[in-house]
Amino acid sequence: MTYRVPPLQCLTAFEAVARLRSGTLAAQELCVTPSAISHRIRQLEDVMGIELFNSVQGGFTLTARGSEYLEVVKEALNALSHYSARPRSAGEIRQLRVAAPPTFARQVLVPHLTGFQDAHPDIELILQLSVPLVGLKSENADIEIRFGTGSYPGLETVKILDEPVFPVCSPSYLRDVGPFQSPEKLSTARLLRCPLEPWRPWLVAAGLDWPEPSIGAQFVDLGLMLEAAVNGQGVALARNRMARSWISSGVLVPLFDLQVRSIYAYYITYPPGCEEGSDIVKFVRWMTDILRNPLK
Incomplete structure (x- = not known):
């Protein structure tokens, strides 16, 4: 028998949007981007050949067919979530490989690891370093934290x-x-x-039409640049979480109140189609929750 079953990620996206009445909230819950949610809804509508939502400004409302289909999807997801194809043995340990840039790993990831390990003792994290922007790493990783522009085709990106x-x-x-x-x-x-941290955006915001610095060593790592600043070699650009330990200990001091958004940010990427409750989704949610809380 041939089953005409839509992709599971499309079904979970549909159920989340219908329940939360918001693509943005559904994206946050499923740890994907709002555009990924929209793509999954369109894919589901194409597969089923029906329109699931009415176009209403400021929210989502189900069509009549959408309401009928939602009940079927909820029943199916509920059945799947209560059945395990292979029961896990007590104490079974699963490995999860996470790659991250050096400074992020040392200043953000490692200090919070105990919290994840306490919450998920059955998951063994294997941490490895990656090269910022380029993303090179020694081995394939299940999850990668990347520093860049956010354009990573073929991956879920948050x-x-x-x-x-x-x-x-x-x-x-x-x-x-x-x-x-x-x-x-x-x-x-x-x-x-x-x-990784160009000066021009900050200089322009400060009203200075200066070129990028061209004298002195280049540091292809934020932590190395901050260490150079700690050792009295010059002025560096810093971010609160990346420089927190140096600033709190007094070995680095901020010079001005002016703070400017950079062209780069940190993103977490992972393969598409990860199921709700998978180890990857658990880690992504934990990481986003940690960084959602302001620094104390």
Whole structure:
């Protein structure tokens, strides 16, 4: 017998949108983008040959056929969620490979790992480092945290951290080369270079039509650049979570109140079609919840 069954991710998207009456809320619940939700609804309508929702400004309302189909989908999802094809043995450990850029891994991921391990003792995390922007890593990962523009074709992509940048330096550098009472005074400072954190957006916001710095070593890692700043080598651009440990310990000090959004942010990516309740979805939800909370 041939079954005409739509993809499971389309069914879960449909049920979530119908229940929450919002594509944005459904996307947050399923840890995907709103555009992915829209794509799944359209795919489901194409497969079934029916219109599921009425176009109503500010929300979603089910069509008559959509309401009928929702009851079928809810019953099917409920049946599937209460049956396991292979019961897991007590204490069974499953591995989950997570790749992340070095500074994110050290400053954000590792400090919170205990919380995930306590909540999911049956999941063994294998952490590996990746190269920011390029995304190179030593082995295939189930989940990858990426630093870049957010364009990762073929993967589910969720923005998890988009912090503004601001200049920092060590107290000794501020004493020896400063004070920097205004952004213009940075003309006497060495602006540390990192292709991951270009200076132009901040300079423009500060009213300075200066080119990107062209003197000194380049650091292809945010943590290395911040370490250079800690060692009195110049002024670096920092983000709150990435520089939190250095700033809280006093080895780096912010110079100005001006904070500017960068062209890059952190995203979490994973293969499409992950089922609700899978280890990947559990990790994605945990990570997004951690970063949704403000720094204390």
